Amino acid sequence: MAIDMKKRGPIGLELVRRGIITEDDINRAIEFQRKNPKKKIGDILDILRLCDPNVLIDALGEILDEKPILLDIGNVSLNVTEYMSIDIIKQNKAIPFEIIGNRIKVCFADTSNRRAIETVRLLLLNKGLVMEKYITFENRIDTIIESLEGQATDNIESSGNIIELVDTIIKTAMEKRASDIHIEPLEEEVRVRYRIDGELITVAHLEKTRQTQIIGRLKAISNMHQEKQEAQDRKNYII
Secondary structure (H helix, E strand, C coil): CCCCCCCCCCHHHHHHHCCCCCHHHHHHHHHHHHHCCCCCHHHHHHHCCCCCHHHHHHHHHHHHCCEECCCCHHHCCCCHHHCCCHHHHHHHCEEEEEEECCEEEEEECCCCCHHHHHHHHHHHHCCCCEEEEEECCHHHHHHHHHHHHHHHHHHHHCCCCHHHHHHHHHHHHHHCCCCEEEEEECCCEEEEEEEECCEEEEEEEEEHHHHHHHHHHHHHHHHHHHHHHHHHHHHHCCC
């Protein structure tokens, strides 16, 4: 969680003043921050478990005038990737977690990041949804992101027949906004990788025995696409 220091003075001092943490707790958090300079004090206090996380998130929400929630996978009551792709979630550190009518609740790690908030708000507005903003600790969002990425891998590796498998590989790539898919026959397995933001990311390890079926299915899809395109081209030239 990023803290806007302009709201009230140093966040640590405000939490000490409220009796939520001690000066020793702040000193421990600052020592941790020296080794992890990208971490914010609020997140560090949660990571080190220096106080009750529910009390801490409520206090930070009050200080920042934001709606707080101690987000975990149990709070998420919707299929996250139906509303936002994994890359958008990672870039903006935002998790949609509940929807009621046309209002969708979205939790951010940094509510001072106006660009991230506006990006997500407009994306959801284009889907006919009004965003309701919440705040939580960044490490809580990171844990859910890891869980979502793990689900994508599980979905691919647990696919049954070859049609379902290849369809899942393609669908997951689209959800992750991958620019291309790499099906790589290795000595003992078939590795699936996506290129996302210029980086190749491994998403699945498949049994070597499925290699021939995978290649056959991809060729069949390619041929169907080519035949469809040729038919469309012929149609376009009919006068």
